[in-house]
Structure formats: C-alpha cells, structure tokens
Amino acid sequence: MSLNRPKKPKMLVVDDEPDNLDLLYRTFRRNFNVFKAESGIRALEILEAEGEVAVIISDQRMPEMKGTEFLSKTVRSFPNTVRIILTGFTDIEDLVDAINSGQVYKYITKPWDPNELKTVVQRAAETYELLNQRTAELQYAQKQTRLLGTIMQVAQESQPLAASFTAMATAIGENFQTDVCILQQTSENTLTTVEGIYSSSGTAENWLSDDPLVTAALSTGNIQASINIPRDGAISEVQHYQTSEIQSHITIPVSFREKNVALLSLQWKQPCQLTPEELDPLECVAQAIALVLVSVNLDVSA
Template structure:
C-alpha cells in the first residue's frame, strides 16, 4: 500500500485485479459455446441454458458485471428472466439477444431500466464486444458510486458513535465494547477486537464481538502494528499468511495519538479481499477519531 499509515503484508495485494464476471444465457448450446469463446479472455464467463439455471448460478456466484440473455427461451423469455434479477443486482448491465422483429417487450424493458441494450441475431462479434465493453464500464462506474455511498453512510454512522462515546464516557474500559461493535457492524466484519495498549504492550482492557475472534497477543500483525505504529493489512486468498487469524481478510489498525499507540483495532472477514482501499482508508480515518476520543477520556479520567 502506498500510504505511510499502512504496511501491507508482503506478497499480498490489495484487491488484485480480477476478470469481471459475465453470465450468458441461451437455450441453444452452440450459441452458449460461441459466447463463451468470444468473451472468455476478458471475463470469467458463466453459462446457463435457461432462466431457471441462470437464477441458480446468480444465487451461488453473486453479482455479475453483465448478463447476456437470449429473448426467446422455453422456460421464460429473456426480459422476464432479467426482470427477476433487478432487485438483487441493480447495478448489473443486462443485454438481450433477439432474433425476431417484434421488439415491443424489449422497448418496455429498456424504458423501465431492466435492459441496457438489445442486439439482433445473428450478431456481429465485434459489435457485441463493443456493447459489452461499454456496459461493463458503466457497471464499474455504478459500483464505484454505490460503494462510495455505502462507505460514506457507514463512516458517518460510526463517527456519530465515536462522538457520543467521547462526550459521555468517563472510563476507558467502558468504551471499548461499543467502539468494537460499531466498527464491526458498520463495516460488515465477521469479527472485531479492540484492545488498549499501555507502555507498548497489550493491556487487559479489551472487547470482542462477532463470530470470528482470536487472540491478539499471538497475532504477528498486532505486534508489528504496536512496534511500528502502522496499521497492517492481510488480504491473503489462501489464509496462510497469518495463522493466528481465522479470517482470510485481516485489518489491524494502530490507534495512535502523537506517535503513541493507544490501542489496537483488529477486524476480520471470512472472504479474501473483502475490503477495498477506500474501505481501509475510511476505517483508519475513524480510528484516528477514536484516538482523539480515547485521549480525551483518559485525560478527564485522571482529573
């Protein structure tokens, strides 16, 4: 990571570039094979021979950047299938392949936002590639905006909790649990631990929440964060970089004020690469506010 606030675990990458996911749906196997060959280099392509199978794939694999669906299929037509994906995957781009001239249903679907574009059959591969490329670029913009909005909402909610704790708490041991819980809830972590640091070592004041927790004393990332004053990130897909942490994504935040480490906030997610650079920066910004709150509470507790 480029920021001086962080030290990324060596050999790990922060959200390494992945192929976007593409779902192609057609009841004709030849068309499925052709679509797969057309897009397999640029996309991770999933194939379904009908709407029901496609819905099963979406339930298992999650959101796609784009879906290409034939319109005329025996189980359900393309626009009907695509309309059933809108509520769960609003950002996905939907493209319909149609081989007949009556496009009233397609126009209605496009006007309602359920379909991005339609392509007539037989299609020109270069034209279809261009349409899909433009669609995935639009998807990337929509996803970025959605993620920024969600992150901003989480950050604002968390900052509200931090301000409330700073104003109302008069003991350090009473604030660690609400802080750990607020970070865990607002950033969707599977486990969160907050533990205060005294004289360069973990103290007995700590709080744990979530269903994936671990011992910070045996976590090498925690020791590194305390010794360097820099937060540590592990996004190892194999989960082998840090054997002390049960989660594949681990973020250990050093809560510091004027170069003094006041505490450690450790967050874990079961999935690899579960957070983005923007998420980590937002967590660190909130942790900086926590450092100020802890300093204020510690000051008034001594009075």
C-alpha cells in the same frame, strides 16, 4: 513476474436455439467465463448456483419465458449485472418497457454483427466494473460514517470509562472485521488497566504490554503494523503471537495535543486482507477516539 492471469469476468448467454447458443459461447469464451442456458428457467438456476455475472445476453423470443421476463427476475438479486437482449422481431413495447425500467442495457437485432456485439459487450463489462466500484465505494463510505457516528455517540452517553472503551472497540472491530480489537488507556506512554476488548470468538487475551509493536507505537507516536507475522522475522518468534494465532496486527496510538492517551490494537488470525485505502480512515478514527476521551473527562491535560 507473476504468472497469475487476471480472472475472467463471468457471462451468461441464453437462447433456445442450440446453434445460436454455441455461436455466442465461441464468440466470447476467450475473454469471459461463459455459462450457457437454453431457457430462462435454466438461466435462473445457473445464476442461483454461480452467483452474479457481469453480463447477460438473452434472446427475446423463447418458449415458456420471454427474454425481458427472464431479465426482470434478475434485477433485484443482481442489480449491477448488465443485460443485453437479442431480438429478431419488432417487440418494441416489451423492449422499451425493459429499457426504461433499467432491466436492459441495450438490444441488438438479429442477425447480429459479431464485431458490433463484441463492442457492445466490452462496453457492458466496463459498465459492470464501474458500477461495482461505485457500489463498493458507497458502501465503504456508509460504513465509515456509521463507525464515526457510533464513536461520537459514546461521547454523548453517560457510562463508565471502561464501558466507553468497550463500545468503541466493538464498533471498530466489527467495522474492520477483526478477530480481536483492543482499546486501552495509556498514561505517560504506559498502558493502564482501563481497557475495552472486542473478540469475534467472545474471548481474547490482552498481551499488549509485552508487544514490540505497541512499544514502538507509543514511543514514536506512529502507527506500527505487521500484516503477515509468520513471515516477519522481527516478531514471528514472539511467544504471544504463536499462542494466540494472530497473524496480522496494527497498533495505532491515540493522541491529544501530541500526548498519547490510548492505544488501539487491531488483530486478525490471517494476513491482513484490507487494502491501504481501507486502512486510511484509521487516523481519522484515532482522532475521533481522542475527542471522545476528552469529552468523557479523561485527564489528558497533565
């Protein structure tokens, strides 16, 4: 059983009255990592230092800067943060404008009921998590679309085969944030001299012909991986892993009509941080590579 506790979401509470500020802090400190600010100016400083928070609760009537004015300054940098206004006055015009422009999620009138405010904040935190999830999914889908577009664009360009391999390895390596990405042609399940290499550091050694994961991938036609090589007794003693500092390696056979035509190698110098969902598109990427290799007249029919 893990003893690690879930990380508390961050909250910022803003009020020029110390008693109200302390009350807000005590109300939410159990479930949130709460930051306090006595003014909008100070709140902006905290956000600059701490980064995005899940929820902001701000008083409306404060000297120097009204709550709605402060919140409007946070929208561009932190679009997913959920904002709540506390008001004891009937500033309807300000509040309506703020809500209509997406700057405020909800307003609560003073004196506020603790249970009501807790319910609103809980829903706000859930909204924040949902927004973050949808934003991440959209960004991921856009990245995959761009990657596949780049791979298919290679097929439309007239360039030497090695240059095509390099262009595809670079696009894949950058997309998956690898330290090294190698795309290498195969013939009869043996690696050939045609290769494309991407390295985040600018240089990389190609030892794939001596790698047990590559041998298994080509012989079985299935993806082979070790996501934490130092703890993998089967390959941790292989010399090139010790000298190259590679700690995770995924090898994907690229096949056309059940015949291997290339081998894709993704390498990181730390245990793989990608989730299974993020790795799922690798098979689609391999299929796209196979189509590109066919289109650039690589002999895959023999």
